[in-house]
Amino acid sequence: AQKITQTQPGMFVQEKEAVTLDCTYDTSDPSYGLFWYKQPSSGEMIFLIYQGSYDQQNATEGRYSLNFQKARKSANLVISASQLGDSAMYFCAMSAAGGTSYGKLTFGQGTILTVHP
Amino acid sequence: DTGVSQDPRHKITKRGQNVTFRCDPISEHNRLYWYRQTLGQGPEFLTYFQNEAQLEKSRLLSDRFSAERPKGSFSTLEIQRTEQGDSAMYLCASSSQPYNEQFFGPGTRLTVL
Numbered sequence: 152a153q154k155i156t157q158t159q160p161g162m163f164v165q166e167k168e169a170v171t172l173d174c175t176y177d178t179s180d181p182s183y184g185l186f187w188y189k190q191p192s193s194g195e196m197i198f199l200i201y202q203g204s205y206d207q208q209n210a211t212e213g214r215y216s217l218n219f220q221k222a223r224k225s226a227n228l229v230i231s232a233s234q235l236g237d238s239a240m241y242f243c244a245m246s247a248a249g250g251t252s253y254g255k256l257t258f259g260q261g262t263i264l265t266v267h268p
Numbered sequence: 269d270t271g272v273s274q275d276p277r278h279k280i281t282k283r284g285q286n287v288t289f290r291c292d293p294i295s296e297h298n299r300l301y302w303y304r305q306t307l308g309q310g311p312e313f314l315t316y317f318q319n320e321a322q323l324e325k326s327r328l329l330s331d332r333f334s335a336e337r338p339k340g341s342f343s344t345l346e347i348q349r350t351e352q353g354d355s356a357m358y359l360c361a362s363s364s365q366p367y368n369e370q371f372f373g374p375g376t377r378l379t380v381l
Contacts (some may be wrong), residue, residue: 155310185369196311196359196372203367241309246366254299254366255324258310 153178153252155243155259163265164233171218171229172262174243182248185226186256187217191239199241202226204248233266240264270294272373274360283351288346289376293362300343301370302335303359304328311359317343318366350380356377 154177164170176185187199202210202217210217218227226245230237239261244256272367273292281285283285293300298319314333315325329335332350337343347354357377361370 186369188372194357194377195374198369198371201369244310248367252324254363254370255301255313255316256303256311256361256370257313261308261310263370 153180153183153245153257153263154248155257157243157259157262159241159262160260163267164230166235166266166268167232168182169229169231170233172230172241172243173231174226174228174259176224176226176243176245178245178247180247180249184246184248185217185219186244186246187215187226188244188258189226189237189239190244190261196242200228230264235266235268238264238266250253261267272360272362272371274358274373274376276376277374278377278379280381282381283352284349286346286348287350287378288344289358289360289378290342290344291360291373292342293360294364294371295341297362297368297371298340299363299366300337301361301363302343302345303361305357305359305375306355313348314345314358347378350378352380354378355380 185202189197200212216229243259296317301316302314306313317337332348357375360373363370
């Protein structure tokens with residue numbers, strides 16, 4: 152079974168500053184993927200970034216980077232230079248990379264990020 | 269628009285009625301997933317398809333729930349004899365490969381009165 156834990160129900164950040172959203176995971180699968188999604192108040196789920204468990208380097212996508220620490224089972228999202236439009240709910244998710252559950256996403260509870268001007 | 273589409277966007281029904289939702293994935297995606305999201309929670313997996321084959325169903329999916337993807341293109345999710353606890357956002361997602369990111373549709377918000 153897989154489990155994702157996001158311990159920060161809400162986070163606040165000043166515009167143009169960086170913010171880190173925490174995510175820890177638990178799995179018995181030897182190979183897996185980690186994802187971050189953004190869900191604005193409008194409701195759509197927007198893919199942000201992906202990290203494979205065997206990737207040697209941390210993933211980056213524009214202002215988003217994923218701080219992957221495999222031994223600690225953490226996959227924190229770092230947003231640099233926050234913008235007002237970053238205010239949203241953020242979900243960490245994971246998927247096994249094999250077996251019958253290959254591709255199925257398990258989500259955390261989410262963190263609400265508020266960016267102040 | 270070539271993204272994932274869902275219909276209807278909103279559905280209000282009375283307890284005991286049957287409802288059916290439709291999802292049209294991105295055309296070249298052979299994987300299609302259904303999730304359910306209640307207010308303030310992360311989405312929970314319901315079921316998924318590889319082409320027309322339904323490969324896994326969650327224990328959340330009671331006998332009142334059925335999903336199909338008859339020709340490996342669009343999918344339908346039917347809920348029979350709806351209950352108030354079925355009120356949620358039903359999300360559909362698709363991907364081209366199981367290890368690729370999933371693209372989500374706008375969701376169908378179900379309210380059972």
